[in-house]
Amino acid sequence: MSDPLRLGIAGLGTVGVGVVRIIRQQAALLSARTGREITISAVSARSKGRDRGISLSGYAWEDDPVTLATRDDVDVFVELMGGEDGPAKDATEAALKAGKHVVTANKAMLAIHGQALAELAESKGLTLRYEAAVAGGIPVIKTLFEGLAGNEIKRVMGVMNGSCNYILTRMENSGKTYQEIFAEADGLGYLEADPQLDVGGIDAAHKLAILSSIAFGTKVDFDGIQLEGIERVSIEDITAAADMGYKIKLLGVAQKTGRGLEQRMQPCLVPETSPLGQLDGGTNMVVIEGDAVGQIVLRGAGAGEGPTASAVMADVCDIARGWSGSVFGQPAASLETAQSAQSQAAAPYYLRMALVDKPGALAKIATVLGEAGVSIYRMRQYEHDAPSAPVLIVTHKTTHAALEAALENMQGTGVLAGEPVALRIEEV
Amino acid sequence: MSDPLRLGIAGLGTVGVGVVRIIRQQAALLSARTGREITISAVSARSKGRDRGISLSGYAWEDDPVTLATRDDVDVFVELMGGEDGPAKDATEAALKAGKHVVTANKAMLAIHGQALAELAESKGLTLRYEAAVAGGIPVIKTLFEGLAGNEIKRVMGVMNGSCNYILTRMENSGKTYQEIFAEADGLGYLEADPQLDVGGIDAAHKLAILSSIAFGTKVDFDGIQLEGIERVSIEDITAAADMGYKIKLLGVAQKTGRGLEQRMQPCLVPETSPLGQLDGGTNMVVIEGDAVGQIVLRGAGAGEGPTASAVMADVCDIARGWSGSVFGQPAASLETAQSAQSQAAAPYYLRMALVDKPGALAKIATVLGEAGVSIYRMRQYEHDAPSAPVLIVTHKTTHAALEAALENMQGTGVLAGEPVALRIEEV
Ligand SMILES: NC(=O)c1ccc[n+]([C@@H]2O[C@H](COP(=O)([O-])OP(=O)(O)OC[C@H]3O[C@@H](n4cnc5c(N)ncnc54)[C@H](OP(=O)(O)O)[C@@H]3O)[C@@H](O)[C@H]2O)c1
Ligand SMILES: NC(=O)c1ccc[n+]([C@@H]2O[C@H](COP(=O)([O-])OP(=O)(O)OC[C@H]3O[C@@H](n4cnc5c(N)ncnc54)[C@H](OP(=O)(O)O)[C@@H]3O)[C@@H](O)[C@H]2O)c1
Numbered sequence: 001m002s003d004p005l006r007l008g009i010a011g012l013g014t015v016g017v018g019v020v021r022i023i024r025q026q027a028a029l030l031s032a033r034t035g036r037e038i039t040i041s042a043v044s045a046r047s048k049g050r051d052r053g054i055s056l057s058g059y060a061w062e063d064d065p066v067t068l069a070t071r072d073d074v075d076v077f078v079e080l081m082g083g084e085d086g087p088a089k090d091a092t093e094a095a096l097k098a099g100k101h102v103v104t105a106n107k108a109m110l111a112i113h114g115q116a117l118a119e120l121a122e123s124k125g126l127t128l129r130y131e132a133a134v135a136g137g138i139p140v141i142k143t144l145f146e147g148l149a150g151n152e153i154k155r156v157m158g159v160m161n162g163s164c165n166y167i168l169t170r171m172e173n174s175g176k177t178y179q180e181i182f183a184e185a186d187g188l189g190y191l192e193a194d195p196q197l198d199v200g201g202i203d204a205a206h207k208l209a210i211l212s213s214i215a216f217g218t219k220v221d222f223d224g225i226q227l228e229g230i231e232r233v234s235i236e237d238i239t240a241a242a243d244m245g246y247k248i249k250l251l252g253v254a255q256k257t258g259r260g261l262e263q264r265m266q267p268c269l270v271p272e273t274s275p276l277g278q279l280d281g282g283t284n285m286v287v288i289e290g291d292a293v294g295q296i297v298l299r300g301a302g303a304g305e306g307p308t309a310s311a312v313m314a315d316v317c318d319i320a321r322g323w324s325g326s327v328f329g330q331p332a333a334s335l336e337t338a339q340s341a342q343s344q345a346a347a348p349y350y351l352r353m354a355l356v357d358k359p360g361a362l363a364k365i366a367t368v369l370g371e372a373g374v375s376i377y378r379m380r381q382y383e384h385d386a387p388s389a390p391v392l393i394v395t396h397k398t399t400h401a402a403l404e405a406a407l408e409n410m411q412g413t414g415v416l417a418g419e420p421v422a423l424r425i426e427e428v
Numbered sequence: 429m430s431d432p433l434r435l436g437i438a439g440l441g442t443v444g445v446g447v448v449r450i451i452r453q454q455a456a457l458l459s460a461r462t463g464r465e466i467t468i469s470a471v472s473a474r475s476k477g478r479d480r481g482i483s484l485s486g487y488a489w490e491d492d493p494v495t496l497a498t499r500d501d502v503d504v505f506v507e508l509m510g511g512e513d514g515p516a517k518d519a520t521e522a523a524l525k526a527g528k529h530v531v532t533a534n535k536a537m538l539a540i541h542g543q544a545l546a547e548l549a550e551s552k553g554l555t556l557r558y559e560a561a562v563a564g565g566i567p568v569i570k571t572l573f574e575g576l577a578g579n580e581i582k583r584v585m586g587v588m589n590g591s592c593n594y595i596l597t598r599m600e601n602s603g604k605t606y607q608e609i610f611a612e613a614d615g616l617g618y619l620e621a622d623p624q625l626d627v628g629g630i631d632a633a634h635k636l637a638i639l640s641s642i643a644f645g646t647k648v649d650f651d652g653i654q655l656e657g658i659e660r661v662s663i664e665d666i667t668a669a670a671d672m673g674y675k676i677k678l679l680g681v682a683q684k685t686g687r688g689l690e691q692r693m694q695p696c697l698v699p700e701t702s703p704l705g706q707l708d709g710g711t712n713m714v715v716i717e718g719d720a721v722g723q724i725v726l727r728g729a730g731a732g733e734g735p736t737a738s739a740v741m742a743d744v745c746d747i748a749r750g751w752s753g754s755v756f757g758q759p760a761a762s763l764e765t766a767q768s769a770q771s772q773a774a775a776p777y778y779l780r781m782a783l784v785d786k787p788g789a790l791a792k793i794a795t796v797l798g799e800a801g802v803s804i805y806r807m808r809q810y811e812h813d814a815p816s817a818p819v820l821i822v823t824h825k826t827t828h829a830a831l832e833a834a835l836e837n838m839q840g841t842g843v844l845a846g847e848p849v850a851l852r853i854e855e856v
Binding site: 297324 | 570645719735739754757758762
């Protein structure tokens with residue numbers, strides 16, 4: 001058997017504790033599978049005294065993660081602190097400069113500094129792995145990077161933030177408003193300290209940016225993502241969408257088109273019978289389409305101690321077996337700068353609006369849509385007591401530009417009672 | 429860039445042609461991703477003259493796959509001929525003895541000779557990879573082996589034969605009998621030359637045996653699989669199951685229990701709303717449960733040129749990147765001999781029977797079930813014109829032994845009009 005692989009772990013929160021637990025409990029299995037003993041040399045966290053429910057005896061303690069990362073008895077630095085800058089980035093850089101491989105679960109850091117870190121790692125011939133950063137326990141990085149290496153990737157899609165999916169699912173099941181369910185989720189500790197990371201779609205967009213880079217051979221481009229969170233999703237839209245056979249999901253889609261790289265993270269409608277439509281609660285799903293393989297769907301827990309630690313261990317085991325490869329699937333220096341493109345591809349849209357209750361109101365809307373080249377596939381007008389009439393429209397495929405023009409022209413009709421809502425329907 | 433990785437490909441049928449096509453069309457992508465050029469030195473098939481719709485110019489031709497496998501200009505032997513013995517096995521052994529890595533899609537060969545081939549490969553420090561052998565384009569070997577390396581695997585399940593799933597789905601949609609749909613599928617060329625491999629469940633069982641070995645660290649044990657094909661699935665059962673909210677699938681389940689390794693491949697009922705229940709047609713699905721990760725579901729095309737070639741290329745790219753690991757996840761010499769165990773775990777069962785139309789018939793059946801300790805969860809008796817009354821029963825969880833005893837005792841009641849059907853309901 002080869003020499004042990006010695007880890008230094010910085011961060012002993014949910015994920016860090018999970019990793020220590022697996023290494024302690026599955027020592028025999030891990031060495032049978034990798035041909036090496038996997039050991040922990042040292043650990044670090046903010047408060048040394050805190051009871052973490054696991055024994056840390058036998059591991060050196062470092063207050064400073066940078067010191068930990070550069071210890072002589074550390075082969076692999078495992079970064080599980082989080083945060084795009086600060087100690088996570090400092091220690092990761094220090095580790096790479098000191099010739100250590102790095103494993104991290106930190107999507108924020110990779111989405112912002114991934115390119116620079118990849119160049120640093122590759123210049124030193126080191127590995128930087130991050131299976132846990134995207135979709136928790138689902139081995140999606142490995143699937144995209146290795147399992148589908150023979151494919152030109154056509155499209156990557158996913159529901160990758162469990163908290164948002166939990167909120168949307170709970171709204172539908174309870175009939176309560178976004179504000180009510182947000183408060184409930186926050187009370188249950190389901191949201192990040194800065195909830196905007198979750199409900200603003202930022203966390204999910206970090207993940208999408210990472211997947212795009214591997215899928216399309218482009219530099220991570222978080223800023224190129226067309227981003228909208230779930231704050232504006234109303235219970236009225238969830239109910240109306242369900243009535244038409246759809247679910248609303250915070251869906252990320254990345255796709256290379258003739259005009260550039262299209263990356264969107266936004267609430268979309270998906271058919272309720274599709275795999276994405278059936279995804280309830282905190283489960284994640286990633287859909288990958290390749291020219292040879294067709295469509296692959298991966299589903300599993302997107303967060304939590306066990307699933308995330310499982311993904312961290314996949315990276316650790318790969319390194320133990322001598323895995324070598326570039327950080328984003330191709331040498332970082334060869335990644336192209338993404339040309340970010342607004343979505344041009346035609347899609348069907350869902351429109352919900354309230355019309356003033358006058359004869360001819362609906363006809364005016366239909367005319368405006370028709371003049372902009374947007375054709376109506378299905379329409380429902382609901383019974384109502386209010387002075388305005390709720391109307392739902394599902395369009396045929398139309399470009400975003402045509403839809404925008406139609407929405408603009410509606411303003412002049414004088415029949416709108418309030419702002420119309422428009423949501424894209426994603427064909428999955 | 430390192431030296432090119434030079435392949436010798438034996439077998440230019442559906443899969444072989446797909447592999448050649450990817451290597452020709454995606455040369456730039458493959459070398460960007462692996463850091464090496466991937467080239468083909470030589471190819472082999474039965475008929476040299478056959479038009480295969482691709483150009484083979486530039487590749488040496490060998491009539492004999494063994495000669496191909498041992499050529500000096502071949503680094504990796506790619507076996508795509510099929511068959512558990514014969515040229516596939518001869519050439520694979522010759523390649524390994526000559527110091528070549530091997531990639532194969534041949535589940536039959538691995539299910540029967542996997543242990544011997546793994547020992548041979550590992551004794552030479554060589555790699556034997558077979559992603560394409562299980563579930564076509566779905567990277568399930570990689571997921572189990574690498575992506576979930578930190579987990580103790582609890583259970584592996586899957587629908588892994590597209591032809592069987594096609595037949596069952598078509599029966600349900602058309603209301604036609606097994607015999608009618610079998611003939612239809614055969615006419616469409618959907619079945620193997622020996623259809624028993626498909627409908628007898630053998631092909632799917634080969635795949636299950638391979639997954640079990642990786643999941644549980646045991647030697648491949650095809651003979652230990654409790655095997656039943658789909659020939660006895662009747663349209664009556666499909667209809668009745670649907671009526672109770674279930675689908676019938678040819679489902680493989682492998683599980684390590686206190687008594688040993690339980691491996692079953694048999695028609696089962698699954699809830700129609702579960703991911704497995706929603707799997708229509710030729711798509712495959714594998715469900716893996718690990719102690720840390722929970723449940724991971726993988727779905728994709730289980731066969732066909734593109735998906736299968738995609739999986740072969742994953743292995744080729746891994747080898748190009750210097751992948752090293754044992755064949756079944758642990759050194760072959762350390763794999764345990766599986767103690768095959770009949771399923772002891774309690775499960776609910778579906779029972780369909782016809783009873784003679786006499787007062788008290790149903791009471792007699794209920795009594796027999798109760799006396800054997802089998803309790804009834806749901807029961808339906810259908811209207812009928814015939815002299816016998818169709819009855820459906822879903823039991824609470826019961827052991828197979830108790831169920832067998834009940835079925836045995838029913839014979840003495842004198843109220844059965846024909847053999848009862850019993851199918852396990854799998855909780856997924
Ligand atoms: N939780 C999940 O399900 C999940 C899923 C996927 C990815 N991730 C990612 O995994 C990473 C860790 O997440 P987590 O949920 O485990 O976070 P967490 O529970 O908040 O734990 C963070 C840990 O980092 C330590 N830490 C913070 N600042 C430090 C510093 N300056 N020096 C040393 N240690 C410091 C904390 O120390 P104290 O304990 O002493 O405060 C704590 O142990 C993040 O990048 C997150 O995005 C998490
Ligand atoms: N097809 C799928 O979707 C699929 C999916 C997963 C795994 N697989 C596995 O992949 C393997 C190949 O399947 P396939 O569908 O590609 O089979 P196929 O279309 O029947 O092709 C078999 C190829 O092997 C060649 N061959 C047979 N005997 C030979 C011999 N003695 N010497 C040299 N060449 C020989 C044949 O030559 P000729 O062309 O000259 O007859 C043919 O090119 C099998 O192990 C199968 O189980 C297939």
